[in-house]
Amino acid sequence: MSLTRSDVEAIARLARLEITAAELPVYADSLSKILSFVEQLNSAQTASTEPMAHPLAGELQRLRPDAVTETDQREKFQRNAPLVVAGLYVVPKVIE
Amino acid sequence: MTLHTRSVAELAAGLAHKEFSAVELAEHFLARIDAANGALNAFVTVTAERALAQARRADAARAAGRAGPLTGVPIAHKDLFCTDGVRTSCGSRMLDNFVAPYDATVVERLDAAGTVSLGKTNMDEFAMGSSNETSYYGPVRNPWDPRCVPGGSSGGSAAAVAARLAPAATGTDTGGSIRQPAALVGVSGIKPTYGRVSRYGLVAFASSLDQAGVLAPAAADCALLLAAMAGFDPRDSTSVDRPVPDYVAELGAPLRGVRIGVLEEFLGPGLEAATGALVTAAIAELGRQGAEVVAVSCPNLPLSVPTYYVVAPAECSSNLSRFDGVRFGHRCREPRDLTDLYTRSRGEGFGPEVKRRIMTGTYVLSAGYFDAYYLKAQKVRTLISDDFKRAFGRVDLLVGPTSPTPAFAIGAKVDDPITMYLNDIYTIGANLAGLPAMSVPCGFVGQLPVGLQLIAPHFGESRLLAAAHAYQLATDFHRRLPAAYA
Numbered sequence: 371m372s373l374t375r376s377d378v379e380a381i382a383r384l385a386r387l388e389i390t391a392a393e394l395p396v397y398a399d400s401l402s403k404i405l406s407f408v409e410q411l412n413s414a415q416t417a418s419t420e421p422m423a424h425p426l427a428g429e430l431q432r433l434r435p436d437a438v439t440e441t442d443q444r445e446k447f448q449r450n451a452p453l454v455v456a457g458l459y460v461v462p463k464v465i466e
Numbered sequence: 467m468t469l470h471t472r473s474v475a476e477l478a479a480g481l482a483h484k485e486f487s488a489v490e491l492a493e494h495f496l497a498r499i500d501a502a503n504g505a506l507n508a509f510v511t512v513t514a515e516r517a518l519a520q521a522r523r524a525d526a527a528r529a530a531g532r533a534g535p536l537t538g539v540p541i542a543h544k545d546l547f548c549t550d551g552v553r554t555s556c557g558s559r560m561l562d563n564f565v566a567p568y569d570a571t572v573v574e575r576l577d578a579a580g581t582v583s584l585g586k587t588n589m590d591e592f593a594m595g596s597s598n599e600t601s602y603y604g605p606v607r608n609p610w611d612p613r614c615v616p617g618g619s620s621g622g623s624a625a626a627v628a629a630r631l632a633p634a635a636t637g638t639d640t641g642g643s644i645r646q647p648a649a650l651v652g653v654s655g656i657k658p659t660y661g662r663v664s665r666y667g668l669v670a671f672a673s674s675l676d677q678a679g680v681l682a683p684a685a686a687d688c689a690l691l692l693a694a695m696a697g698f699d700p701r702d703s704t705s706v707d708r709p710v711p712d713y714v715a716e717l718g719a720p721l722r723g724v725r726i727g728v729l730e731e732f733l734g735p736g737l738e739a740a741t742g743a744l745v746t747a748a749i750a751e752l753g754r755q756g757a758e759v760v761a762v763s764c765p766n767l768p769l770s771v772p773t774y775y776v777v778a779p780a781e782c783s784s785n786l787s788r789f790d791g792v793r794f795g796h797r798c799r800e801p802r803d804l805t806d807l808y809t810r811s812r813g814e815g816f817g818p819e820v821k822r823r824i825m826t827g828t829y830v831l832s833a834g835y836f837d838a839y840y841l842k843a844q845k846v847r848t849l850i851s852d853d854f855k856r857a858f859g860r861v862d863l864l865v866g867p868t869s870p871t872p873a874f875a876i877g878a879k880v881d882d883p884i885t886m887y888l889n890d891i892y893t894i895g896a897n898l899a900g901l902p903a904m905s906v907p908c909g910f911v912g913q914l915p916v917g918l919q920l921i922a923p924h925f926g927e928s929r930l931l932a933a934a935h936a937y938q939l940a941t942d943f944h945r946r947l948p949a950a951y952a
Contacts (some may be wrong), residue, residue, distance in 0.1 A: 385783060386808040387813050388809040388812070401826060403882075403883065403884055404883060405829070407775065408830075408839065411843055413769075414766065421848065422845070423844060425660040426706065434703075450567065450794035452792070452797035462807055
């Protein structure tokens with residue numbers, strides 16, 4: 371599997387990652403190597419195999435009761451925010 | 467006072483017998499960090515004042531007759547565990563300014579057990595790496611040879627314990643990130659069963675693989691710490707609600723009659739000869755102590771690295787989508803619009819290896835490729851897991867090397883991701899299957915340590931620790947210190 375620069379640009383766009391023009395060929399090369407490497411998975415016979423998403427198949431993930439367990443800590447949490455005005459997270463204008 | 471040459475168990479005994487106070491112990495290790503961290507870069511944050519305050523509380527608790535087995539024992543936390551009020555960077559520029567607003571359950575439990583946290587240890591960025599070279603804060607150096615890597619991603623924790631800047635340190639293991647660095651710096655490290663230790667408050671990398679554990683000089687130390695860390699946590703939906711055995715009491719279980727399987731797939735061509743010879747000798751020692759040693763095959767295990775490099779990046783690309791420059795983490799300057807805010811904040815905040823993994827994951831999850839890569843890898847994961855199940859039908863433990871070579875030179879593998887990824891060829895299987903596994907020191911190639919890996923069935927930590935402990939009663943590799951830090 372070989373990825374082109376434009377493939378990498380498309381993936382980077384999907385992943386919301388800025389990649390510089392100089393980095394494009396570097397990622398095209400290393401991502402192609404990784405995809406070629408993982409192609410050996412095709413050697414495994416999996417026609418009748420179930421996919422595994424969780425390492426402890428027998429253990430069901432629990433649901434918790436729909437009850438309030440957290441207290442309001444907005445100010446504490448917002449101390450990590452890049453930009454807050456009047457208790458609101460501020461981002462560039464979204465709707466023109 | 468040579469306090470640092472003692473194991474966690476020995477330090478705990480010293481505290482109990484009032485040979486020294488928790489404050490004296492904390493001061494001793496803080497002084498060692500002060501002297502050595504410039505050279506090793508094992509810590510990214512040292513919390514001296516907090517440590518001394520915790521130590522004073524530990525001494526007060528002991529004076530009041532309220533001390534537990536770990537009261538006053540200093541430890542360090544990998545900088546991926548959230549620590550309330552202390553920066554939790556995850557080795558990334560993205561979280562360079564992030565002060566965690568809460569404690570991880572592991573941190574909370576170890577605090578409650580009376581441990582004294584010295585600080586936060588360096589790591590590969592977002593735990594993605596096998597050499598600690600992807601950290602935003604620069605590489606950690608191996609205490610045995612500063613030209614070499616300490617392994618990764620828990621490289622700072624490993625180096626800190628190896629150089630005895632801390633008696634023990636927490637780590638996380640997604641594909642070998644506790645065991646491989648433990649092996650490369652000559653300490654013991656355990657990755658428990660998936661679900662045994664809460665993941666609440668760990669910065670997530672690959673949620674179906676991540677598991678928290680601990681690195682310390684001896685297996686007995688790991689037992690002491692794991693006892694405090696393990697157990698059900700309603701705040702982690704994958705935490706398992708089962709009683710925690712008494713790991714310390716069960717350390718004495720003999721090896722006689724224990725069936726140990728030597729994984730044929732781990733002794734093949736990829737294994738360096740001198741490393742292989744030490745591992746073979748270690749297995750022979752287990753046999754001398756009465757274990758019944760047989761050969762075992764897990765034919766799909768060689769596919770564990772390609773399986774992992776589909777599953778882990780896929781989960782990472784989802785998990786790391788939360789870093790958007792809005793609520794916390796790095797934000798680019800003067801974003802033009804929201805898309806620019808996302809892409810530049812992420813482009814600037816993440817390093818090259820993290821970007822590579824996010825893009826790999828984005829690709830294998832994208833429309834048209836999902837079945838060919840992600841679903842296929844999930845099916846092969848089932849095959850690998852079934853191989854282990856069959857093997858554990860015949861044996862109680864599996865053994866093999868932890869890593870194919872001893873520590874390699876800083877810079878030697880950074881240009882080729884595949885070569886770097888193959889470092890984890892022996893460790894990834896346990897993560898894919900959710901099995902508990904540990905690495906213990908089993909000798910040296912030149913001056914560089916080598917690790918023996920033991921793998922147990924789900925929730926088999928007691929047997930794992932007991933076997934490692936029996937091995938360590940007959941050997942002294944885990945007691946050796948690098949000359950510069952003796």
